[in-house]
Amino acid sequence: MSGPSTYEPKTGFERWLDQRLPIVRMMHDSFVDYPTPRNLNYFWTFGAILMLCLVTQIVTGIVLAMHYTPSIDDAFNSVQRIRRDVPFGWLIQNIHATGASMFFLAVYIHMFRGLYYGSYKAPREVLWILGVVIYVLMTATAFLGYVLPWGQMSFWGATVITNFFTAIPVVGEPIQQWLMGGFAIDNPTLNRFFSLHYLLPFVIAGVVILHVWALHVTGQNNPDGIEVKDKADTVPFTPYATIKDLFATVLFMIMFAVFVFFLPDALGHPDNFIPADPLKTPPHIVPEWYLLPFYAILRAIDFSIGPISAKLGGLMLMAGAIGILFILPWLDTSKVRSMRYRPVARWFFLIFVAVCLALGWCGAQSPDKVIGQAGEFTINATYKPAAGGEQTLTATGHTLEAAEKAFEKQRAATVASAGAGELTTTVVKPFQFKVTQFSQLLTLYYFAFFLLVLPILGLRETPNRVPETIAKAIGAKRGAAAEKGA
């Protein structure tokens, strides 16, 4: 993509090194003279921001590991010691804990950017798939890391998630025990989670190298989704992209700093400040915000389908929700890459974003929470006094408690007037729309977007006219702006 190298070693040392290890040439061709589409917007700065996040997590993580003790008796206290006694421990720990959220915020923007502008489409399929591999590794790393402070949410989150593996027939239980290193979440679990949490970021770094390599083979996509045709479509990476990346990174760091210095615990769960207690289950076990949409999908299935239990169904759907991203390049049939020129697909995409946010909301709620209700609870009763005769009693209320209270009044009044007798009651429940049902609808849209909307719409939709070149697209924009100004 970048064409023949333009690097010219100037000093004798540079020539000597270039003949033995052309690393400076590689850096020059990739990050200085690399031809970058001239129409990239700020969404293309998130790759650089993600690099910063990864390095920050690794550096702060290594320092934290110097003071952390991976034992169930000391883990919680060692984190408290880091926050209170270790010089600048409060800062390092805050950066690492908040940094996880910032990393996910950036990666979601990066992924949705890819979805909107069709960056996953040919010839960038491998680049996208490597991205999904990074995402899977990131979620695993974040889950393992959350267990390390050994708070209530650490312990119970790990219990809930490892327990889901038991739903897999035959191999489920051995996998669960292998993950836990025993029959329950205990010291061996904490030890292996710490070891893997330390290892995985380096694996991520390795896959990021492949990701950027794949990017440099195909070249960057751009907001118009058209391939670079000639030099007029590009600008050199340095200074244009470098300065833009730097500016966006500084803005991101300011937002990051606001959380680190003013809202360090805003993104975490207060229960994780309580040491893990295997005998006390918290009322609501929830993961960190960035895993909530997948948690909602995991819990969406509350019924079994033939031999597939509700638990296994949820697990399969959650795995499918991530797995589907791997085959996305082959699901979207549209010839036009960017949704900028796909007026209908754009609306489906916006709904998709809203659905993902709503799934996140559902993941944070209790599955039984009632969102809407049609009608009221009704208690019907027949009362047969010992003296003879029969009376019917009916009481209603918005909640079962309210209906029961109203019924009790009637019952007491009837008993007082007609004397003791026999009471038969039936309760008619109204239709209630609960978080679980909402999650089911949202999950349906999530899958329909990939399995129906993208494949069918790609064939049926009439896209807007796509400019022939990036230079022409920019020219048209400039022309429109000049006309507006005139």
Ligand code: HEM
């Ligand atoms: C540690 C995490 C990641 C890092 C450091 C990273 C880094 C980068 C960089 C530096 C670029 C080029 C600049 C840019 O387009 O912003 C890029 C592009 C890209 N990334 Fe990532 N990435 C990460 C995760 C992901 C994930 C999770 C996905 C998708 C699932 C993904 C998909 C893509 C795609 C499709 C492109 C090409 C974009 C285009 O040219 O239009 N990346 N990435």
